[in-house]
Amino acid sequence: MNQIANSFLSSISDILFYPVLIALLLSLVWIVYQTGVSLREAWQRSRNQFLWAEEKLNALEKKASTAKEKDIELEKIIQTSEKQAASRLNQTRFSIRSGPTLGLMGTLIPMAEALLGLSKGNLPALASNSSTAFSTTVLGLAIGLIAYTLTVVRERWIRSDLQTITFRAEELLRNIK
Known part of the structure; x- marks a missing residue:
């Protein structure tokens, strides 16, 4: 049974090896793109x-000069900005965990083959699989x-931007009343 x-x-695990490698390479491409952004x-x-x-400050100015319920409209812009900011952060947050997880999976799968090669005295299989395993870990x-x-x-930038947007909305509301 064992x-x-x-x-x-x-x-x-053998079936998962190539999807893990593909996902790891796609993650690499994604993070290089995000680095460029x-x-x-x-x-x-x-x-x-x-x-x-x-863009958000301009929207605040426009709503403050045209909207009937200015406080509600300005609050809506602030909340939309916060939601968009969270979405921007999530573009890289997922990779913080998924990159190392995929790397670990890419390590453990070939290590089983490497250990099997070692038990049979097949040193080329041990070397090849070990190299793949450690490369995926590093990646x-x-x-x-x-x-x-x-x-x-990005969190630092977004916090600063949201603070600027919020302060400007408060100034506009104070000037209205």
Whole structure:
């Protein structure tokens, strides 16, 4: 019975190996793209261009001058901004956990084959599978680290932007009353 269970579990992990590698490579492409997006935003911010916040501030100004129930409309813009900010952060937050998880899966699956090769004295299989295993670990950890760094930086930017938007909405409401 133990042999059947081991064979069944081994088959499942073998089936998962290529999807894990594909997901890991797609995560790498995604995090490289997100790094580019963040670098572009950092460059814009260094030139005092806060495009996302400016768009929200313009919407506040427009609603404050045209809406009948200004306080409700301004609050709606603030809440929408907070929701969009959370969505922007979630673009990298998922990779903080998924990168290392996929890396670990990509490590453990070939390590089973490496250990099997070792037990049979097949050193080339041991070396090949060990190399794959450790490479996926490094890649998964790198994805997680980059995603964490991007998320921390984006959180700081977003907190600052949301604070600016909220303060401006309060100023506009104070001027109305």
